[in-house]
Amino acid sequence: MNWRDHIHSDPEILGGKPVVKGTRISVELILEYFEDGASITDVLAAFDHITEEDVRAAIAFARDLLVDSTVAAQRKAA
Numbered sequence: 001m002n003w004r005d006h007i008h009s010d011p012e013i014l015g016g017k018p019v020v021k022g023t024r025i026s027v028e029l030i031l032e033y034f035e036d037g038a039s040i041t042d043v044l045a046a047f048d049h050i051t052e053e054d055v056r057a058a059i060a061f062a063r064d065l066l067v068d069s070t071v072a073a074q075r076k077a078a
Contacts, residue, residue, distance in 0.1 A: 003064065006057035018061060020054045023047075027058040034059075 007027060009018045018027040025047055033043045043055050 001053060001057060001060065003057040003060040006054045007061045018058075020050050020058065023050060025050060027061050030055060030058040031062060 006021055007018050008021050009016050013019055014024055014026055019025055020027075020030075030043055033046065038046075040052055040055050044050065044052060
């Protein structure tokens with residue numbers, strides 16, 4: 001899955017935070033649900049207009065962001 005098909009950022013929506021396309025549901029909000037112990041089913045129940053693919057794309061986006069920042073930090077340290 002390509003998270004770019006589901007997640008985008010627009011300065012006019014939530015100040016540019018990454019959101020599920022067509023919504024104001026941020027990746028950050030989805031991750032907060034998981035932090036609080038929610039399951040994918042719980043997230044889908046809370047936001048019935050997003051899909052499981054949208055939720056998985058949010059997770060993939062966060063993973064890629066972490067990987068990119070780790071690589072950048074390693075380059076800076078070198």
